[in-house]
Amino acid sequence: MSDAAQPIKYFEKRERAYPKRIWGRYRKLKWVAMIVTLGIYYLAPFLRWDRGAHAPDQAILIDMSSQRGYFFFIEIWPQEVYYLTGILVLAAVALFFVTSLAGRVWCGYTCPQTVWTDLFVWVERIIQGDRVKRMKLAKGPWSLEKIWKFALTHSLWIVIGMLTGGAWVFYFNDAPTLLEQIIHFEVPWSVGGWIVALTFSTYLMAGFAREQVCMYMCPYSRFQSAMFDKETMVIGYDEDRGEPRGRHKKGDTWDGRGDCVDCTLCVQVCPVGIDIRDGLQMECIACGLCVDACNQIMEKVERPAGLIRYDTTHNREARLSGKPEITHVMRPRTFWYMAVLVVVGGVMLYGLLNRSASELHVLHDRNPLYVTLSDGTIRNGYDIRILNKTHNDILFTLTVDGVQNAQMRIQAAGNPDPSALLVYADSVAHYRVFVSAPKPSAARSNLTFTAASANGEIIETYSGLFLSAGR
Amino acid sequence: MSKIEKDDHTGVETTGHEWDGIKELNNPAPRWWLGVFVITVIWSIGYWVVYPAWPTLSGDGERGGTTGNTGWTQYSQLAESQAEIMARRAAYLDRFDAATFEVIQADSGLYAFALAGGASAFKDNCATCHGTGGAGASGYPNLNDDDWLWGGTVGAIEETIKFGIRASHDETRFSEMPAFADIFAEDEISDIADYVLNFSANTGFPARGKTLYDEQCSLCHADNGTGDRFQGAPNLSDAIWFYGSKKGEIEAQIRKPKHGVMPYWNVRLSDSTIRQLAIYVHSLGGGETE
Numbered sequence: 001m002s003d004a005a006q007p008i009k010y011f012e013k014r015e016r017a018y019p020k021r022i023w024g025r026y027r028k029l030k031w032v033a034m035i036v037t038l039g040i041y042y043l044a045p046f047l048r049w050d051r052g053a054h055a056p057d058q059a060i061l062i063d064m065s066s067q068r069g070y071f072f073f074i075e076i077w078p079q080e081v082y083y084l085t086g087i088l089v090l091a092a093v094a095l096f097f098v099t100s101l102a103g104r105v106w107c108g109y110t111c112p113q114t115v116w117t118d119l120f121v122w123v124e125r126i127i128q129g130d131r132v133k134r135m136k137l138a139k140g141p142w143s144l145e146k147i148w149k150f151a152l153t154h155s156l157w158i159v160i161g162m163l164t165g166g167a168w169v170f171y172f173n174d175a176p177t178l179l180e181q182i183i184h185f186e187v188p189w190s191v192g193g194w195i196v197a198l199t200f201s202t203y204l205m206a207g208f209a210r211e212q213v214c215m216y217m218c219p220y221s222r223f224q225s226a227m228f229d230k231e232t233m234v235i236g237y238d239e240d241r242g243e244p245r246g247r248h249k250k251g252d253t254w255d256g257r258g259d260c261v262d263c264t265l266c267v268q269v270c271p272v273g274i275d276i277r278d279g280l281q282m283e284c285i286a287c288g289l290c291v292d293a294c295n296q297i298m299e300k301v302e303r304p305a306g307l308i309r310y311d312t313t314h315n316r317e318a319r320l321s322g323k324p325e326i327t328h329v330m331r332p333r334t335f336w337y338m339a340v341l342v343v344v345g346g347v348m349l350y351g352l353l354n355r356s357a358s359e360l361h362v363l364h365d366r367n368p369l370y371v372t373l374s375d376g377t378i379r380n381g382y383d384i385r386i387l388n389k390t391h392n393d394i395l396f397t398l399t400v401d402g403v404q405n406a407q408m409r410i411q412a413a414g415n416p417d418p419s420a421l422l423v424y425a426d427s428v429a430h431y432r433v434f435v436s437a438p439k440p441s442a443a444r445s446n447l448t449f450t451a452a453s454a455n456g457e458i459i460e461t462y463s464g465l466f467l468s469a470g471r
Numbered sequence: 472m473s474k475i476e477k478d479d480h481t482g483v484e485t486t487g488h489e490w491d492g493i494k495e496l497n498n499p500a501p502r503w504w505l506g507v508f509v510i511t512v513i514w515s516i517g518y519w520v521v522y523p524a525w526p527t528l529s530g531d532g533e534r535g536g537t538t539g540n541t542g543w544t545q546y547s548q549l550a551e552s553q554a555e556i557m558a559r560r561a562a563y564l565d566r567f568d569a570a571t572f573e574v575i576q577a578d579s580g581l582y583a584f585a586l587a588g589g590a591s592a593f594k595d596n597c598a599t600c601h602g603t604g605g606a607g608a609s610g611y612p613n614l615n616d617d618d619w620l621w622g623g624t625v626g627a628i629e630e631t632i633k634f635g636i637r638a639s640h641d642e643t644r645f646s647e648m649p650a651f652a653d654i655f656a657e658d659e660i661s662d663i664a665d666y667v668l669n670f671s672a673n674t675g676f677p678a679r680g681k682t683l684y685d686e687q688c689s690l691c692h693a694d695n696g697t698g699d700r701f702q703g704a705p706n707l708s709d710a711i712w713f714y715g716s717k718k719g720e721i722e723a724q725i726r727k728p729k730h731g732v733m734p735y736w737n738v739r740l741s742d743s744t745i746r747q748l749a750i751y752v753h754s755l756g757g758g759e760t761e
Contacts, residue, residue: 008480367604371615371756374709379615379756411754413575413582434756 016138017211017273019121020131020265024292033109034118042163045170051075052391054425062172068426074352077389086348090341095220097337099227101329102310103234107221108287113213116164116206117271120157127153131268157207158199165198211272215283225282230314231327235286237266237277237308240320245277248301259303266290266308276308286310358394358423359387360451360460370467372439378468379436386431386451386460388423395454396421398431402447403466406437421451435466443469568743572625575750582750589751592744596736605755610714610731617757618711620703624759629749635735636703643735646703651687652726659683664721670696670708 047059049072056063061070069076069084076083095106107114128134128149137146169191170178181187187195205213214221228234237260245260260277267275269290272283276290294308315325365381373379388394398418400408410416411432423429435447447466452459476485478496488495518524522539538544563584567575575581594603601607605614612620621631621644634642651660659679666680667688685694691704698706705713714724736745752758 365604367602368606368613368615371606371613372710373616373757374618374706374711376710381615381756411756413579414577432754 014212015273017271018131018134018138019271019289020268020293021125022265022269022289022292022296024289024295026288026292030109030118030287030289034115037110037112037115038119042167045167045175049073055391056174058174060171061174064172075389077387080355083348083351086344086351089344090348093337093340093344095224096227097334097341099224100229100232100331100333100337102286103228103232104221104224104284104286107214107224107285111285113205113218114271114285114287116160116202117210119160120206120210121271123156123160124153127156154203154207157203161199161202161206162195164202165195168198169194211283211285214272214285221285222282227333229331229333230317231312231331233310233312233327234280235276235284235288235291235308236280236311236316238306238311238316239277240316242277242307250301254303259298259301259307261297261301263297265293265297269293355389356460357388357390358451358453358458358460359385359389360449360462361385361387362449362462362464364464364467369470373436376439377436378439378466379434380466382433382435382449382464384431384433384449386421386423386429388425388427388429391425393425394423394458396423396451396458397454398433399450399452400435400447401450403435403437403440403445406435406447406466409434409436437466439468440466443467564743567746572746572750576625585747585750586754588744588747589749589754592740592748593751596740597748600733605752610729612713612731613711614752615755615757616711617759618706618709619700619757619759620705620713622700622759623753623757624761625749625753626761628752628758629745631733632740632745632748632752633735633737636733637730638732638735640735640737644703646691647730648691648704648724648728650727654687655683655725660722660725661718663688663725664718667696667707667721668716668718671710 049059067078242260243258245262248261295305363383371379445466449462483496485494486497525537600611607613634640636644662677662680666676669676696707698704
């Protein structure tokens with residue numbers, strides 16, 4: 001217990017970061033990543049993909065009301081949502097793989113939180129000026145200048161937010177039609193709600209919360225360091241070369257001191273507001289802006305670039321012990337991630353290539369399990385569904401096999417003929433089916449329903465039970 | 472009051488409550504929390520104005536409370552949504568009421584409408600005795616099979632539902648089998664039961680059984696035991712038994728017959744619902760054509 005009763009600080013008060021403008025290799029990469037990712041996000045819903053007359057021609061579409069998901073040549077029904085699970089598994093393992101190789105590059109370049117925050121900071125800088133001006137403006141009293149600059153910044157943020165939410169809903173509706181509706185303010189309540197909600201969340205997350213999302217909300221960022229090993233590329237300050245740091249005047253000797261001139265530019269450009277020279281930190285999203293900043297200074301003071309750089313712990317140890325610096329891409333960790341990627345990807349590919357064009361589902365009646373008729377024969381009832389996932393109407397013949405002298409009847413309006421059941425394109429046909437047979441000797445016998453298309457291309461079978469005793 | 476104790480670490484006074492050496496600090500509630508609390512209190516005043524809120528002593532207003540200026544209540548909301556459903560149903564109902572059973576059974580839209588309405592009405596009103604699947608129980612007919620006491624056409628089923636069996640309606644279906652315990656001796660009843668069983672099981676019978684049956688039973692149940700639907704006399708020659716197929720059960724039924732009662736549903740259910748029910752029961756598998 002210290003004498004001066006200093007209250008313990010349980011929470012560090014957040015210092016807002018005002019990242020300074022920087023130019024360099026990684027900044028360039030970040031702009032490219034932003035253009036590519038936002039380009040995909042905003043333009044993808046407008047891609048067309050011809051699926052024939054009775055299906056939507058939008059390449060990427062999740063149609064909630066008619067329960068279909070479309071992705072270019074892939075089309076899934078709700079019960080095939082495991083493809084989505086597969087994609088999520090692939091995405092997660094791919095993230096682990098990339099992280100174990102190159103650290104948190106997903107966070108630094110392509111994560112939506114980073115991309116939109118970057119965009120918001122850019123807007124902030126265009127309107128309010130660079131770091132020092134922004135800090136001064138934020139600290140200063142409310143003046144006319146501050147009011148209009150803040151108002152304009154926030155208005156632009158909200159506009160970007162609206163575009164974000166506005167683009168999201170295109171993935172769930174026909175984009176050109178919806179665009180027309182949005183322009184005329186004739187959107188359904190649900191669509192409007194999503195636009196408003198996503199406008200608000202974008203404004204909040206990219207305008208205010210920023211790096212706090214990564215630090216307190218994102219689970220990935222917290223456990224990504226678990227994927228690190230000694231050969232993972234991480235951004236680091238080379239303290240063997242940089243220390244002891246200190247101011248350096250042009251013409252002074254570099255002997256007996258480190259290369260770091262303590263200019264703090266690496267701190268000023270950092271979007272999460274940390275000092276990378278303190279070592280690898282949880283907040284670091286590996287965006288590389290401090291690398292750009294330091295390289296710029298090193299060039300100016302005529303020292304070699306790379307005082308701050310992407311490097312591995314293994315390399316540092318190798319340097320210190322005079323061994324060659326080697327980074328292995330293939331390590332047990334990366335091997336297993338790749339193996340999982342190949343296996344999951346292979347299973348999904350196999351599933352997609354062998355996706356059935358139709359399905360036959362049979363549900364045996366539970367109440368009653370069977371009915372004894374007046375002449376002693378036994379009747380079983382079934383709910384049968386024939387799924388036609390193709391875009392053509394198909395004529396099916398439904399037959400039953402396995403129980404001797406079984407008679408089949410479809411209970412429906414107009415008494416349809418089981419040998420000519422027309423199942424419309426992209427739909428499910430439902431039939432109430434009665435199978436009657438002289439009482440078999442066994443209490444339960446196996447029977448097989450077969451739905452075959454008239455052209456013989458599709459044959460779906462379903463093995464079920466025919467019950468004649470018990471309850 | 473004891474002396475106010477201050478916590479060493481934070482300088483905040485304690486409440487004096489202590490658990491296992493941990494003392495509770497007397498921190499004020501967070502400002503934002505207090506603010507939200509005040510806002511909810513103010514917000515609630517708006518509710519009093521807009522929505523039903525306070526009970527009134529006089530019991531005025533809908534259900535004895537203040538009505539908000541919007542006039543909204545859950546009761547009126549329920550009535551509105553029910554009216555909406557009825558309006559949507561009306562489009563089908565008009566066509567349904569105008570159509571004959573033959574037309575409905577040939578029209579997939581009307582047929583689906585009838586089955587949906589019938590299935591729901593069946594579970595509300597009929598399942599208590601006949602079971603949710605219509606499979607019945609001893610003394611309660613199985614509606615899935617093709618054996619009908621009073622007829623299995625849609626029309627006959629409709630009439631049964633409408634007026635019931637042995638019910639208190641003037642037009643109810645009615646029949647009563649006499650109790651033969653006073654007329655026949657026990658061994659005679661045994662012989663008749665043997666003869667009745669012989670219709671379906673071909674197990675042989677004493678000649679007296681046939682004689683007595685022809686004299687006393689054939690009037691309703693017919694010479695060959697096929698029964699008579701006009702009188703609701705069960706078919707004794709098929710595989711389906713209402714009160715059991717064992718000889719003892721048949722003898723008991725001859726001695727002192729049990730008679731089931733089905734209530735009449737006319738007026739209690741609308742004509743449309745009864746027609747829907749008739750079509751639903753007919754669709755369970757044993758329905759007969761006219």
